[in-house]
């Protein structure tokens with residue numbers, strides 16, 4: 596065996612995997628990956644990305660997952676071992692969404708694969724690690740060969756970008772529209788990048804914090820509004836020739852943001868509630884707005900395979916400057932510091948490199 600082969604970590608050898616033991620407590624544990632079964636892939640992670648969902652889970656746990664859990668779900672990597680019948684081979688550089696629908700249930704049959712029990716219920720977790728086992732349903736439907744020119748960091752954006760693509764598809768956005776995004780975090784700015792790449796006329800980011808507003812500006816927002824400024828409401832009202840925005844996309848996942856979205860959109864406009872709020876959050880809506888002002892409200896969640904395909908195409912074509920969303924790099928051994936940085940809001944997305 597050559598020296599290069601000895602260095603490869605694979606099934607049966609010791610590797611590292613981050614586990615969220617309880618809120619606020621991450622541990623890097625010893626992990627011996629199994630050989631992949633039929634249709635499965637064992638991949639060596641080349642990049643895992645932090646996500647707002649991770650930060651929320653780190654703070655308070657998650658309604659769908661019981662701790663302890665293997666942590667991290669945005670990733671790209673290299674196949675170190677392919678199970679029987681998998682359409683990929685050892686050495687393939689791949690990118691994948693962490694979920695896939697069953698394709699046969701009530702929702703899947705109606706084209707609402709984002710609601711399939713398998714989609715979120717059997718999500719791949721454990722990307723903050725050296726190795727990750729990809730289950731057969733994900734390999735079969737939502738895994739792609741990474742184009743050679745696409746950096747692993749950008750390839751790992753497949754999952755968040757799929758969510759964004761799905762929401763924008765549901766909202767049927769038009770190029771001629773004025774769109775306000777509430778929230779200048781990673782998701783808000785991904786929305787902005789996709790809208791600008793699609794040629795949407797005016798994309799405005801309403802955010803908080805000097806750093807975030809500056810990032811939004813640098814990445815190409817047509818206008819940036821400081822949510823904390825006294826003039827913010829009037830500034831939004833002046834958009835679109837004084838009619839207000841055609842569409843508001845809410846990306847904070849806070850009920851104040853949801854309320855604000857309803858108040859800021861123009862008559863006859865659409866509100867896209869993209870950021871999910873904590874469980875038990877109630878929203879009160881003036882029925883006059885809904886009816887006499889003719890608002891359309893939507894709250895798209897997760898994504899379907901066609902959205903993942905579209906997100907893959909956007910990344911492969913380098914159609915947006917998506918890599919700019921990843922503005923920090925840290926080692927797998929520095930995860931505690933990574934989450935401290937996320938808490939301080941000094942980074943959009945951090946690449947965690949094993």
Ligand SMILES: [Zn+2]
Nearest residue numbers: 646648669755
């Ligand atoms: Zn994510």
Ligand SMILES: [Zn+2]
Nearest residue numbers: 697700703711
């Ligand atoms: Zn299904």
